[in-house]
Amino acid sequence: METLSENTAFGGVQGVYRHRSEACDCDMTFGLFLPQEAQDGPVPVLWYLSGLTCTHENAMTKAGAQGWAAEQGIALVFPDTSPRGEGVADDPAYDLGQGAGFYVNATQAPWAPHFRMWDYVAEELPRLIDANFAIDPERQAITGHSMGGHGALTLAMALPGRFRSVSAFAPIAHPAGSDWGRKQLTAYLGADETAWAGHDASLMMRETGFDGPVLIDQGGSDQFLDLLKPETLAEALAARRQEATFRMQKGYDHSYFFVSSFMEDHVTFHASALWA
Amino acid sequence: METLSENTAFGGVQGVYRHRSEACDCDMTFGLFLPQEAQDGPVPVLWYLSGLTCTHENAMTKAGAQGWAAEQGIALVFPDTSPRGEGVADDPAYDLGQGAGFYVNATQAPWAPHFRMWDYVAEELPRLIDANFAIDPERQAITGHSMGGHGALTLAMALPGRFRSVSAFAPIAHPAGSDWGRKQLTAYLGADETAWAGHDASLMMRETGFDGPVLIDQGGSDQFLDLLKPETLAEALAARRQEATFRMQKGYDHSYFFVSSFMEDHVTFHASALWA
Numbered sequence: 001m002e003t004l005s006e007n008t009a010f011g012g013v014q015g016v017y018r019h020r021s022e023a024c025d026c027d028m029t030f031g032l033f034l035p036q037e038a039q040d041g042p043v044p045v046l047w048y049l050s051g052l053t054c055t056h057e058n059a060m061t062k063a064g065a066q067g068w069a070a071e072q073g074i075a076l077v078f079p080d081t082s083p084r085g086e087g088v089a090d091d092p093a094y095d096l097g098q099g100a101g102f103y104v105n106a107t108q109a110p111w112a113p114h115f116r117m118w119d120y121v122a123e124e125l126p127r128l129i130d131a132n133f134a135i136d137p138e139r140q141a142i143t144g145h146s147m148g149g150h151g152a153l154t155l156a157m158a159l160p161g162r163f164r165s166v167s168a169f170a171p172i173a174h175p176a177g178s179d180w181g182r183k184q185l186t187a188y189l190g191a192d193e194t195a196w197a198g199h200d201a202s203l204m205m206r207e208t209g210f211d212g213p214v215l216i217d218q219g220g221s222d223q224f225l226d227l228l229k230p231e232t233l234a235e236a237l238a239a240r241r242q243e244a245t246f247r248m249q250k251g252y253d254h255s256y257f258f259v260s261s262f263m264e265d266h267v268t269f270h271a272s273a274l275w276a
Numbered sequence: 277m278e279t280l281s282e283n284t285a286f287g288g289v290q291g292v293y294r295h296r297s298e299a300c301d302c303d304m305t306f307g308l309f310l311p312q313e314a315q316d317g318p319v320p321v322l323w324y325l326s327g328l329t330c331t332h333e334n335a336m337t338k339a340g341a342q343g344w345a346a347e348q349g350i351a352l353v354f355p356d357t358s359p360r361g362e363g364v365a366d367d368p369a370y371d372l373g374q375g376a377g378f379y380v381n382a383t384q385a386p387w388a389p390h391f392r393m394w395d396y397v398a399e400e401l402p403r404l405i406d407a408n409f410a411i412d413p414e415r416q417a418i419t420g421h422s423m424g425g426h427g428a429l430t431l432a433m434a435l436p437g438r439f440r441s442v443s444a445f446a447p448i449a450h451p452a453g454s455d456w457g458r459k460q461l462t463a464y465l466g467a468d469e470t471a472w473a474g475h476d477a478s479l480m481m482r483e484t485g486f487d488g489p490v491l492i493d494q495g496g497s498d499q500f501l502d503l504l505k506p507e508t509l510a511e512a513l514a515a516r517r518q519e520a521t522f523r524m525q526k527g528y529d530h531s532y533f534f535v536s537s538f539m540e541d542h543v544t545f546h547a548s549a550l551w552a
Binding site: 007008009010011014061062064066067219221251252253255256257258260261264 | 283284285286287290337338340342343495497527528529531532533534536537540
């Protein structure tokens with residue numbers, strides 16, 4: 001593992017690291033914020049999964065999360081959104097291929113060999129971080145924005161016991177019923193929709209739910225509301241009697257101005273679960 | 277004036293606007309954050325001047341200032357750092373020409389016709405904002421980073437009564453004695469150093485000082501310490517008996533991770549003066 005940069009931030013350290021990923025069979029880069037408390041021992045960790053077109057860097061520089069994480073004494077992980085590099089398949093569209101891994105293990109050509117973001121985020125990167133940094137693997141939580149909100153919700157429900165809490169900013173809430181989803185799930189997993197069931201937050205919420213608290217924020221003026229399908233998730237949350245808060249935030253759009261506006265609430269929400 | 281974007285943020289609006297600048301004889305773009313309170317009447321305003329290579333956008337997306345400004349009910353202005361466009365002179369170096377206006381009115385070719393950032397920030401943009409937005413011109417404060425810290429300090433001292441408080445993050449504190457300054461002041465103002473006197477924060481602090489409180493934060497691990505010359509400004513502040521706080525922040529570098537780490541302190545500092 002190679003250190004690309006380390007900057008002191010809010011009394012802690014914002015690092016960027018590169019490593020050879022077995023899951024994705026390419027070099028992968030991630031950001032990790034460690035609060036000051038990590039100098040004295042393992043700290044809880046909040047995963048932040050990013051959206052379409054993002055790298056590890058967007059949320060790390062624009063979401064305003066480090067200050068709140070420092071206040072709560074928790075670490076933040078910012079993974080990339082897909083495998084990358086010359087040997088990795090890509091597509092001219094912004095919403096397929098590099099920058100658009102959708103947090104699944106692709107089974108279809110040409111994506112299958114590298115696009116294994118599920119294994120990367122669920123297995124490989126947690127092991128790597130646990131082995132190299134002062135992180136407490138028993139205290140993990142997860143959040144994300146847009147495609148990353150989809151990733152956070154589906155991972156949290158598929159891995160019971162792993163995450164104490166889950167939240168999302170404007171998640172792609174029902175990819176199996178949206179043009180943000182059907183195209184990508186078909187490309188990565190094939191046209192047989194039974195293979196998609198573990199990758200749709202609304203369907204999973206109806207079937208299994210999450211064994212902890214859930215927080216969803218959605219901008220009421222989000223330009224992608226028709227693609228995100230928050231109503232499907234809201235219905236599923238209520239039908240499941242899931243412990244959850246779903247907030248439609250009047251006037252907010254899909255940007256990081258929206259994400260940063262509610263970041264304090266999300267970090268505080270997770271800290272309550274992580275320090276309980 | 278043209279609205280390029282408006283995003284709801286922290287209960288207010290982060291806007292980006294473009295207008296024809298007479299001072300710079302080109303189109304100029306700026307960011308303006310208005311807190312919710314601006315819907316009910318004029319609010320105080322904090323100017324944020326950016327550093328080398330930045331546009332209006334860097335601090336607007338990475339400094340984490342809007343949340344604190346919203347909490348204090350004050351507006352934020354994010355001007356660009358130079359004139360721009362095809363007809364505007366430039367230089368291959370990152371620290372001269374476009375992105376490096378140094379907040380002076382150039383008198384030398386080829387810079388003279390467009391590079392009038394002093395007049396733009398001191399006169400034209402304040403008038404434009406006052407005429408178009410709910411800003412209280414009697415309650416203004418100013419801050420900035422690096423080259424923008426230089427701009428903030430020199431403007432504040434040159435315009436007594438304009439700003440109630442001034443602060444800076446890692447300012448270029450003594451450009452007349454630094455390679456970040458001598459090159460640019462020579463290019464824009466000519467080799468006669470008497471023309472530089474109004475554009476060096478340390479020299480101005482020794483001569484006149486500022487009629488209000490001053491806050492300076494400097495990273496102790498800043499990679500540009502030799503160019504910034506904080507020791508010259510610290511000496512001048514003390515020699516002048518200036519009401520000031522100068523902080524050397526151990527471990528911090530020159531990045532926006534440093535700026536955002538102390539943004540709460542700066543906004544709170546200015547709010548005290550603005551609401552007094």
